[in-house]
Amino acid sequence: MTPHLNSKIARLHGLRNGVLKTPAAISRVLPALVLIAGGLLAGCQADGDSLSNSVKNTDIKAPSSTVEESFGETGTEITLLLPKGSTGLYEGEARDIRDGAALGVGEVGNGQVFVKVVDVSGGPASVAAVVSAAKARNSALLVSFAPQATTAAVAAIPSAERLPLINLGAPVPATSGNVYNFTSDEVDSAVEGARTSVSGGHKKVFVFATTELTAIGEARIADGVRASGGTYLGSARYALSDASAADAVTKSKAQMQGADTIVVLGKSTIVTTVAGAIKAAGFTNITLVGTSGWPQQAYTSPAVSGAQIAMVDPEGASMISERYQRHYRRPLTANAAYGYDAVAIASGIIRTQDPKALTAENLTSKTGFRGITGLFRLNVSGGVERKLSLFTITGGKPNLFVAAPKAF
Numbered sequence: 001m002t003p004h005l006n007s008k009i010a011r012l013h014g015l016r017n018g019v020l021k022t023p024a025a026i027s028r029v030l031p032a033l034v035l036i037a038g039g040l041l042a043g044c045q046a047d048g049d050s051l052s053n054s055v056k057n058t059d060i061k062a063p064s065s066t067v068e069e070s071f072g073e074t075g076t077e078i079t080l081l082l083p084k085g086s087t088g089l090y091e092g093e094a095r096d097i098r099d100g101a102a103l104g105v106g107e108v109g110n111g112q113v114f115v116k117v118v119d120v121s122g123g124p125a126s127v128a129a130v131v132s133a134a135k136a137r138n139s140a141l142l143v144s145f146a147p148q149a150t151t152a153a154v155a156a157i158p159s160a161e162r163l164p165l166i167n168l169g170a171p172v173p174a175t176s177g178n179v180y181n182f183t184s185d186e187v188d189s190a191v192e193g194a195r196t197s198v199s200g201g202h203k204k205v206f207v208f209a210t211t212e213l214t215a216i217g218e219a220r221i222a223d224g225v226r227a228s229g230g231t232y233l234g235s236a237r238y239a240l241s242d243a244s245a246a247d248a249v250t251k252s253k254a255q256m257q258g259a260d261t262i263v264v265l266g267k268s269t270i271v272t273t274v275a276g277a278i279k280a281a282g283f284t285n286i287t288l289v290g291t292s293g294w295p296q297q298a299y300t301s302p303a304v305s306g307a308q309i310a311m312v313d314p315e316g317a318s319m320i321s322e323r324y325q326r327h328y329r330r331p332l333t334a335n336a337a338y339g340y341d342a343v344a345i346a347s348g349i350i351r352t353q354d355p356k357a358l359t360a361e362n363l364t365s366k367t368g369f370r371g372i373t374g375l376f377r378l379n380v381s382g383g384v385e386r387k388l389s390l391f392t393i394t395g396g397k398p399n400l401f402v403a404a405p406k407a408f
Contacts, residue, residue, distance in 0.1 A: 078141045078343060081144040082098060099336055130154075155179040188292075195228040246273060289309070309390070337373050349363075387408070
């Protein structure tokens with residue numbers, strides 16, 4: 001089995017579910033995280049571009065959010081678009097992305113990039129002036145984590161009139177070009193898990209999901225199953241209660257007949273109720289596929305023992321989690337990891353060539369990039385493709401079953 005993901009958005013596989021802890025052996029060394037821009041260097045590695053050749057153990061202190069913020073003092077600007085909260089400060093997820101980007105500047109920027117944080121709490125009406133000002137400052141890249149409408153307004157500006165845009169928030173249309181939705185969601189994980197099961201011979205797939213799963217999300221799963229040679233038998237929805245989950249399984253017995261793969265999506269421990277009801281209904285000779293959205297608390301339930309989940313191996317992010325904790329006094333999150341890698345992409349290309357090399361051609365290198373969020377590559381349609389590892393839930397935790405491929 002060779003897990004790989006043709007991906008879209010929302011949250012990082014395997015990182016969203018909890019705190020990343022740094023193994024002692026890793027925390028004693030400074031990792032060489034390398035996102036070398038593939039194809040830009042002679043003799044580049046076939047397993048994806050590394051984004052750094054040196055990691056600096058430099059303490060980075062965030063300035064007060066009441067003033068204009070910049071991280072780094074020299075080099076080319078990366079413009080980070082974030083909305084301030086109601087308090088006038090960068091809060092929550094926006095703060096995590098800011099701090100992840102700042103850590104990236106200190107560790108992989110090599111003095112050649114700095115991050116300027118720009119408040120876009122003014123909404124869509126404010127972005128034209130913001131983008132124009134960034135271009136006038138010779139910024140090389142826009143990175144946005146803002147409400148969807150705000151980032152969509154940036155993306156709608158013709159590519160000739162703005163910088164390349166990496167979006168770390170909810171997906172936006174990429175019709176104007178040079179727009180890249182960078183994050184991944186549990187649907188991506190479900191698609192890859194189902195594909196892996198189908199490739200192993202379990203070709204008839206049924207899906208359980210919460211009411212949050214959209215018709216577009218379900219279509220992505222169905223298309224992925226069919227594209228891999230499987231048969232999509234349909235889906236059932238459940239609400240966030242044990243009673244609703246058990247009832248959904250009971251009402252779906254007829255539809256489930258003949259299924260040999262059952263995918264369960266969900267971000268609460270109710271997924272264990274679904275899994276338990278499936279087994280209680282006599283569906284035991286199946287492959288149970290979970291997703292990266294499952295909370296860690298669910299892993300300890302006997303009902304999900306043996307389940308397979310496709311997700312990013314958290315080892316990459318564990319390489320910086322100790323330093324993130326030390327710098328910012330809180331655990332590394334998926335958003336912080338995304339912020340770090342967005343900076344690493346830009347700094348890797350700038351270091352190996354120059355700021356003008358941040359072109360659509362280089363950003364969508366077929367070789368891809370290897371960062372703390374795993375091996376990935378951007379595509380011209382505005383998405384990201386990630387190589388995922390396959391884990392099985394045994395002993396109350398995910399254990400690596402098939403490692404992600406080393407190259408595209």
